[in-house]
Amino acid sequence: MIGRRRAVLAPVLVAAAVLTGCGSGSQGGGPARISVSEAYIPLPASPTDAAGYLTLHNTGGTDDQLVKVGSPDARQVTMHRSTATSMAALPELPVPAHGSAAFTRGGDHLMIMGLAHRPTLGSTVRLDLTFARSGTITVKVPIKPLAYRPSDAGTASGS
């Protein structure tokens, strides 16, 4: 261990660790830092149930996990993993340090059940995403046309 002078030096050490992009999974690379992009819900046929998609980014130096999703606008939100023939509940979604994870069409997805209001284009559904390390992040997810796909444009990532 390098002798450190506690409080005064600690922020400098954290910054240096981030800059060097030190290894994932270990302590010392700074805390997990989660952001959300490309969140959307394709307009469902059902008045009460929908699938949700979003991308999670972790620009911090510590792995994190999405452990729970809730919504004041729905009875229940669960994480699902699609397999070739079925889908199964996903207990958590890992978001590695300096990495990302996504719920995408045909892959892992969010199942939103028991919506209080019939979803309409342009309306939003609030999701509360709870992480093992980063607490809860709230996103307002817009209802998009059924065929919508997030495009290359407009993804604020990096820097």
Ligand SMILES: [Cu+2]
């Ligand atoms: Cu599902």
